[in-house]
Amino acid sequence: MGQPRNVVVTGVSGRMGQMLVQSIAGSDDMVLSGALERAGHDWVGHDLGTAMGAAATGVVVTDDMAQALAGADVVIDFTAPAATIALAQAAAAAGVAHVIGTTGMTAGEIAQLDGPATQTVIVRAGNMSLGVNLLVQLTKKVAAALDDDYDIEVIEAHHNRKVDAPSGTALMLGEAAAEGRGVSLDDVSDRARDGITGAREKGHIGFAAIRGGDIIGEHDVMFAAAGERITLRHVASDRSVFARGALKAALWTAGKKPGAYDMLDVLGLSED
CATH class of the missing domain: 3.40.50.720 (NAD(P)-binding Rossmann-like Domain)
Incomplete structure (x- = not known):
């Protein structure tokens, strides 16, 4: 250049x-x-x-x-x-x-x-890495291919000084999953579970946040149905x-x- x-x-x-x-x-x-x-x-x-x-x-x-x-x-x-x-x-x-x-x-x-x-x-962008952005695309495609018999959970882990949750990357992944299903994330997002919550609502997208130590960033998108689970994963080590x-x-x-x-x-x- x-x-x-x-x-x-x-x-x-x-x-x-x-x-x-x-x-x-x-x-x-x-x-x-x-x-x-x-x-x-x-x-x-x-x-x-x-x-x-x-x-x-x-x-x-x-x-x-x-x-x-x-x-x-x-x-x-x-x-x-x-x-x-x-x-x-x-x-x-x-x-x-x-x-x-x-x-x-x-x-x-x-x-x-x-x-x-x-x-x-x-x-x-909620995340600037190439791998995460590929994961976003994969999440959208898998969500579009699977019906709501597959529960979607986004699990993320970061260091103990991170101040926001879910992470920006987790929300990117949730948005991609919702877009793949043709729904609004705001309408199907489950951000926290505590106490007697009742059964998981079909079609919702769940989020779980882990905070500890010096974890740089780990993100999993799980598609769970009766008899099988598909997990897409990205780990940042640097x-x-x-x-x-x-x-x-x-x-x-x-x-x-x-x-x-x-x-x-x-x-x-x-x-x-």
């Missing part, structure tokens, strides 16, 4: 933020042009490399969105819903593409990205799979028209 893409990373002090910074440093196709953190963070005003305990990079961490986005092509964002919405508005105003890996966003929060998506490219996907998305945004996209578009798996 031509000139390297100028990339901003927000939430640079987090695990994903630091991994993205390291991945960009090893890329020939992009350069880190800005580093964002929340106001009042200890890293603000310091060289990013020094803050990370490494050699100076010349990139100073800032809490000023406009300053960080100046001259950028794309910003990568694995933060929190409120921060993502504010950044989407700033990125749209600056004409900067926005790659969003933030999870835990409600339908109302996601809808707030519609306005910015008319002005710039937004790629949002957080770098998410960084690789986000960087692929950042490169993909070049030359694209404003709009809302996901990783299926980036990977050429979209059926639309």
Whole structure:
């Protein structure tokens, strides 16, 4: 490709933020042009490399969105819903593409990205890995092939510091299963079971969340009927799979028209 893409990373002090910074440093196709953190963070005003305990990079961490986005092509964002919405508005105003890996966003929060998506490219996914996005497609196809004699359960496991449940990936898988069956997930979702719940309702899609230790991410979609079970599974053993996907998305945004996209578009798996 031509000139390297100028990339901003927000939430640079987090695990994903630091991994993205390291991945960009090893890329020939992009350069880190800005580093964002929340106001009042200890890293603000310091060289990013020094803050990370490494050699100076010349990139100073800032809490000023406009300053960080100046001259950028794309910003990568694995933060929190409120921060993502504010950044989407700033990125749209600056004409900067926005790659969003933030999870835990409600339908109302996601809808707030519609306005910015008319002005710039937004790629949002509950999970950026190639394997998970293939699993989403497989889940949709299997759900379409099997009738509601097969109960669908989505089981996910993550580390003990994850704050949202079910995970964004689990919800992606639930949405895919519901779409395969031609129903709305909101109408058939079972998020929690406790006490005397009664028999499982036919046609519903269940979710179970496990939190413990340093589990990076494990997702199973179980189709269970009398006499047999089919389980589709993805296990992430290294957080770098998410960084690789986000960087692929950042490169993909070049030359694209404003709009809302996901990783299926980036990977050429979209059926639309």
